[in-house]
Amino acid sequence: MVDLVFNFNVAFKNLDGFSPIISQILNESYTRHKYASMKLELKDMSIKPVLFFGYDIIMSFISAFVAFIVSYQAYRxxxxxxKKSFLALELGFIFTGIGLLADSxxxxxxxxxRISHFFGVGYLAYFISTTIGYALILGSYIIDRVMTEEAVLAIVPIMRYGALSESILLVLIGAVMIQSMINLLMDRSLNKFLISMAFASIFLSHLCFMIQALAFASLLIIGQILRFIGFMMFAASIIRVVKTG
Amino acid sequence: MKPYRSRLKIILDILTAINEESGKISKILLYANLSYDRLMKYLKELLEKELIKEEMGEYKLTEKGYKFLEELRRAEKLAEAFGFRF
Incomplete structure (x- = not known):
């Protein structure tokens, strides 16, 4: 697993069959994973992503499992x-889980x-599915707010970031995170705290993914860990919900 | 201003009152904080759906009603965790 020496440059320069947008996303995937093969250039880093590679697959897999559990609880x-807000939440977590599962x-x-193209396809599936998932989770809050008289701000647009795919995910999950923070501030409870921290953690993970694509490779590890922590917080909250009965 | 209480929340309060308090009308009225007429309307609906049963002037949860109450409590907790209104 560690000695991945794919020639990503060759693999991703030959993307003639893809549209420009898909090629860009595939290239971002290449950026995400290229450090796995850059052993010689990572000497100056205290933590080497190459050693982390493999664990991120396991963490994505477990996170997908947790997403499906949250989805099942929302289905129930x-x-x-x-309530339609639960339906949107259910579908949102299904898509998020599918994205993580496909990626892992x-x-x-x-x-x-040892076919490097799977990375690109996996990341494309992850990006599309997670975008739909986050949009649906955000939609669940909009449905919940629009259908009641007490209108609390449901969407706070954040549009500042440059990197294509992760910035889109960042915007979506950022709006969800702000909404969950507002909910927490209005009425504090441990469950609300866990959900807010989970969204905050996932938000930070996408921020790390976005920045690492541009400059700091070590942030890939931090991003993966933050996303994993986020889904573990969902798990803790769901365990508390299930124990209620 | 009184906070808005949804129909689901009222049903949850009634079922909780029957489960945790006694099934006497006076206790349910107190716990669910409803007028007599409104409470009777809800109780009639719950009886029709076989979620509760009436025995010697007291209301009790059926097996179906107990399961419904558990699911409703979980849904309330999930809604609360995600900040949805219930």
Missing amino acids: AHTITK ILSYAAVAS
């Missing part, structure tokens, strides 16, 4: 209450088969 809540499985496939 939707079945009993018929295809990354593993790339490692196992």
Whole structure:
């Protein structure tokens, strides 16, 4: 797993069959994973992403599992209450989970088969699915707010960042995070705190992914860990919810 | 201004009152904080859906009602955690 020496440059320069936008996303995927093969250039780094590679696949897989559990709880809540906000939450976490699962499985496939193209396809699937997922989670808050009289600000647009795919995810999850923070400030509880911190952690992870694509490779590790912590907080909150019955 | 209480929340309060307090009308009225007429309307609906049963002038949860109450509590906790209104 550690001795990945794919020729990514060759693999990603030959993207004739893809549209420019998909090529750009695939190239961002290349940026995310290229450090796995850059052993010689990482001597000056205290933590080497090359040593972390592999664990991120496991953490993505576990995070996907947690996302599906949250989705299942939202499905149960939707079945009993018929609230559309739960339906949007359920679908949002399904798509988020599918994205993480696709990324982890295809990354593993790339490692196992030594076909580097799987990284690009995996990241593309992750990006599309996670974008839909976050949009749906944000939608669940909008549905919840629009359908009631007490209108609390549901969308806070944040549009400052440059990197294409991660910045889109960052905007979506950022708006969700702000909404969850507002909820926490209005009425504090441990469950709300866990959910807010989970979204905050995932938000920071996307910030790390975005920055690492531009400059600091070590942030890839921090981003992966932050996202994992975020999903573990979802797990802790769901355990508390399940114990309620 | 009184906070808005949804229909689901009222049903949850009624079922909780029946489960945790006694099933007497006076206790349910107190716990659920409803007028007599409104409470009777809800109780009629819950009886029709077989979530509660009436035995010797007292209301009790059925097996279906107990499961419904558990699911409703979980849904309330999930809504609370994500900051949704319930």
